[in-house]
Amino acid sequence: MEVELIPVIEVNTRYQDLVESLASVVPLSPKTFLYRASDLSTESLKILSKIHIQGYLDGEWTLDEQCTFFGGYILRIAGHDTLFPQCCGEPSDIIYWKNIAKYGRAVYYHGHPYPEIYFTDDYVVFNCRDEYEEFRPAAPIEVSVPKIPLSAAYDTAVQELALVAHRLRSIADEVCLPVGDIANLLLYRNTELPTFAP
Numbered sequence: 001m002e003v004e005l006i007p008v009i010e011v012n013t014r015y016q017d018l019v020e021s022l023a024s025v026v027p028l029s030p031k032t033f034l035y036r037a038s039d040l041s042t043e044s045l046k047i048l049s050k051i052h053i054q055g056y057l058d059g060e061w062t063l064d065e066q067c068t069f070f071g072g073y074i075l076r077i078a079g080h081d082t083l084f085p086q087c088c089g090e091p092s093d094i095i096y097w098k099n100i101a102k103y104g105r106a107v108y109y110h111g112h113p114y115p116e117i118y119f120t121d122d123y124v125v126f127n128c129r130d131e132y133e134e135f136r137p138a139a140p141i142e143v144s145v146p147k148i149p150l151s152a153a154y155d156t157a158v159q160e161l162a163l164v165a166h167r168l169r170s171i172a173d174e175v176c177l178p179v180g181d182i183a184n185l186l187l188y189r190n191t192e193l194p195t196f197a198p
Contacts, residue, residue: 003149004076005101005157007091007164008034009048009069018047028074029081031137037071037091037164045164046171052186053179063179068092069186072111073157075126075145083126083139086111092190094161094198100124101147101154107193115139124150158198161187 011033013019021044028034040048052069055061072085072093085093089111099107101124106117113130123146128139165183172182179185188198 001146001149002076002078003145003153004074005097005150005153006074006076007037007071007094007157007161008074008085009037009040009071009091010034010085010089011044011048012051015047015051018044018051021047029084029137032084034071034074034084038160040164042167042171045167046175049168049171049177049182049186050175053177056179063185066179066185067191068189073097075143075153077143077145081137082143083115083128084135084137086113086135088112090190091161091187094157094188095190095193095196097154097157098196098198101151104147115143119147120144122147161198 006028008028011018011022013033021041022035025035025039025041028036048069053066056063056066068090070089071091072089074081074085075083096107099105100117104119113133113135115126115128118125118127123144126143126145128135128141128143165187168183168186169181172179190196
């Protein structure tokens with residue numbers, strides 16, 4: 001069974017220059033504004049970065065208060081996008097996927113609502129029942145993923161994210177963004193598990 005974990009960034013389409021920079025790329029689902037992070041052009045990443053840190057640049061918040069991009073990871077099973085990041089999901093959620101795929105730990109927060117996770121000998125099972133909120137886009141009640149392909153999908157997602165991180169660092173150097181490690185700031189920093197790395 002083919003399993004993919006696709007890094008995505010949620011794009012706010014209120015900004016005309018950003019919309020224009022996205023002309024050659026489409027969201028992964030017509031019901032979302034989630035774009036595969038590696039599909040975004042350098043110009044799109046540059047605009048997204050500036051938009052996302054504008055509050056810091058304007059003195060409205062500190063770098064410690066800055067959150068990463070919105071988005072996260074789409075779990076694609078056998079070519080079907082099965083589980084999407086939910087409200088408040090972020091690329092920094094890769095650390096939760098690491099705990100699931102590599103360590104067999106049910107540590108997960110990928111926005112809200114979020115599934116409960118349990119493990120069998122060979123599978124990771126995501127239980128997507130939530131009595132308070134609906135998953136959007138809708139998710140199956142239960143998603144079973146073979147452990148070995150999920151582990152490999154995690155490795156591939158980390159590599160893809162590293163390429164995006166490299167591009168972000170080049171952009172920050174080019175436009176002299178005063179934020180230190182922009183990839184850590186916008187992709188990796190997880191405030192709930194700050195000592196963990198992908």
